[in-house]
Amino acid sequence: xxxxxxxxxxxxxxxxxxxxxxxxxxxxxxxxxxxxxxxxxxxxxxxxxxxxxxxxxxxxxxxxxxxxxxxxxxxxxxxxxxxxxxxxxxxxxxxxxxxxxxxxxxxxxxxxxxxxx
Numbered sequence: 580x581x582x583x584x585x586x587x588x589x590x591x592x593x594x595x596x597x598x599x600x601x602x603x604x605x606x607x608x609x610x611x612x613x614x615x616x617x618x619x620x621x622x623x624x625x626x627x628x629x630x631x632x633x634x635x636x637x638x639x640x641x642x643x644x645x646x647x648x649x650x651x652x653x654x655x656x657x658x659x660x661x662x663x664x665x666x667x668x669x670x671x672x673x674x675x676x677x678x679x680x681x682x683x684x685x686x687x688x689x690x691x692x693x694x695x696x
Contacts (some may be wrong), residue, residue, distance in 0.1 A: 580606040583670075583690070584597045587670075587672055588608075590683065590686045590687065590690065591674075591683055593683060594610070594672055594675075595609065595673045595674065596608070596610065596658075597670070598670070598671040598672075599665070599671075600626045600631070600670075600671070601665055601666070601667050601669075602667045605623065605626050607622060607623075609622075617657075625671075626669075631669060634662060634663075634664050637651050638664065650663040650684065652684060657676060658673045658674060658676055659673070659676065659680040660672075660674075661680070663688075670687075
C-alpha cells in the first residue's frame with residue numbers, strides 16, 4: 580500500500596492526501612503543511628462509510644445504462660476529492676483546489692492501471 584501511495588504523491592505537489600481502503604484495511608497519509616485539511620477522524624469515517632457508499636451508488640447507476648463508472652470527483656470547499664474503486668476497496672486522493680484536477684485524474688488513473696498489472 581505504501582508504495583502505491585508514494586507513487587500517487589509523487590505525481591504532483593498538488594496531491595495533498597491519499598487513502599487506500601482495501602480488504603477492510605485503511606491506510607492514509609496527508610502531506611505535511613496542508614491548509615484547510617479535514618480532521619483525521621473525519622477522514623477515517625469518510626473512507627469507511629461515505630466513499631464506499633458514493634461508489635456503490637454511482638456504480639449501480641452507471642451500470643444501468645451509462646457504461647459503468649470509473650471514478651467520482653467531488654469539489655469540496657478546500658479541495659477536490661477523487662475516489663475510484665479498487666478490487667475489494669477504493670482509493671481516495673485529495674487534490675489542491677487550484678490544480679487542474681482533470682489532468683491529475685488522468686495521471687492517477689495511469690498509476691492505478693499500472694498497479695493492476
